[in-house]
Amino acid sequence: MKAAPFAYVRPTTPQDVVAELAAAQAHGEAKVIAGGQSLVPVLAMRLGRPTTLVDITRVERWQQIETADHVRIGAAVRQRTVERHRDLGVPLLSRALPWIGHREIRSRGTVCGSLAHADPASELPAVALTLGARFGVNGPKGTKELTAAEFFRGAMTTALEPGEVLEYVDFPRARPGQGFGFAETARRHGDFALVGITAMVETDGDRVRRARIGAFGVADRPQLIDVTDAVGELLSGEVQRADAGRVTDALAEAADALVTTGGDKHASAAYRRRLVRVLGGRELISATQRSMRRNH
Ligand SMILES: Cc1cc2nc3c(=O)[nH]c(=O)nc-3n(C[C@H](O)[C@H](O)[C@H](O)COP(=O)(O)OP(=O)(O)OC[C@H]3O[C@@H](n4cnc5c(N)ncnc54)[C@H](O)[C@@H]3O)c2cc1C
Structure with a gap:
């Protein structure tokens, strides 16, 4: 089966992502697409029929990994990029990443996409919950931060509302002891x-x-x-x-x-x-x- 027709946009700034999602949401269903490793099969099997896909992978600010006392992973950062990072300082995340599917999947799939997808059998949501990660959300009502316990609401269900996008996730770096x-x-x-x-x-x-x-x-x-x-x-x-x-x-x-x-x-x-x-x-x-x- 092939996906039902949809419009496709690829904004380059966070503001434009939020604007495109709002505009598309006004007369249909808008979906963020990141790595596409979970969404594309859903579309191909017609388990979902969004009218517009908003591709976030060209948003430069979301392609960054920032390391300070915590590690901030932007929405467009691929799982494999984090896996190969030499000085991440989040050992639980580094140990978990190689277990996700196959290397080809991780080369396209994003860390935030996996969290937003919220599969109950996924590695990264459990890592985020264990470490007390924080989730940065942007949307029509502005920005907010959620804990992992607040973010995950059920199987494939998160606190993200229509028109909202997960901008980043913050993982605390490991401390001595x-x-x-x-x-x-x-x-x-x-x-x-x-x-x-x-x-x-x-x-x-x-x-x-x-x-x-x-x-x-x-x-x-x-x-x-x-x-x-x-x-x-x-x-x-x-x-x-x-x-x-x-x-x-x-x-x-x-x-x-x-x-x-x-x-x-x-x-x-x-x-x-x-x-x-x-x-x-x-x-x-x-x-x-x-x-x-x-x-x-
Ligand atoms: C063969 C195969 C094996 C796999 N094995 C595993 C496995 O063992 N463990 C595992 O955890 N995963 C596995 N996956 C899934 C893979 O890790 C996906 O990459 C991941 O779940 C979704 O990330 P993505 O960037 O591809 O998101 P997409 O497929 O682009 O999106 C997935 C969903 O999340 C939403 N979304 C994505 N990014 C955002 C965002 N920033 N803000 C708001 N919503 C967003 C989309 O709208 C969509 O609903 C597998 C996939 C395949 C095809």
Whole structure:
């Protein structure tokens, strides 16, 4: 099948993007197109029939990655560009990016496009939630910033209103005493995850002060839970991979809370809970070790 006819515009400034979206929205449905890796299949299958596509990839200001105490990634920045960045300082993001589809997909797909698409099995929404990223939105009513918890509203659903565009996302850079872990299980390389896990641990010497795990592929949106009480003591001291069994056992309650999706043809809910515990336990240990060795 081919896409239904649509108008196509390619503005070069943020103001023009917002103006084009408003103008098109007045007599039809306008859609932002960034990398097109999710939108084009939707159009081709006629699951969506927007009347105008507003291509944002020529907006120079949104092609930038700015690094300060946080990392600001503009709306037109491709996933692969961030993956190849040498001094990003956001280790969880760098670990997660290679897991997205295939290199060809990441060479076109944008970081903000993935966040705006909000697939519940996507890596980047979970990374954003875990790190407390901030989302810069521009639209007819002006600009605003949202937290990840405010931004993700459900499966493929965000707080973006018609005519609004996600301009940038801000990720905090890693601080001393933090360690991160990331893992996912998919049926084949490049497939969306059955379950994915993020781990973030903060240590003080050999003591764990705070431990959290995030999960994706387990609910209608990314999830995050504090597991300090459940595993903080187990992770403190000289924690080893061999301790993974005990950490896995201690994550039973967390896994129950994180996995709210029922089973589907790929995996049962029980199998997903098991994956959360096993991957979560393993990544919490890795994150703790990295934090204590000061290499994030
Ligand atoms: C074979 C294949 C495998 C894939 N595997 C994975 C995977 O494992 N994990 C994963 O996370 N993704 C995967 N993807 C999706 C890929 O990461 C997409 O690139 C990404 O989800 C969307 O980014 P995009 O820039 O291509 O957005 P587009 O496809 O251009 O847009 C997607 C949606 O977001 C909206 N949008 C885009 N940018 C903005 C913005 N700045 N503001 C407001 N709305 C915006 C569009 O209107 C559209 O509704 C896969 C895709 C393919 C084709």
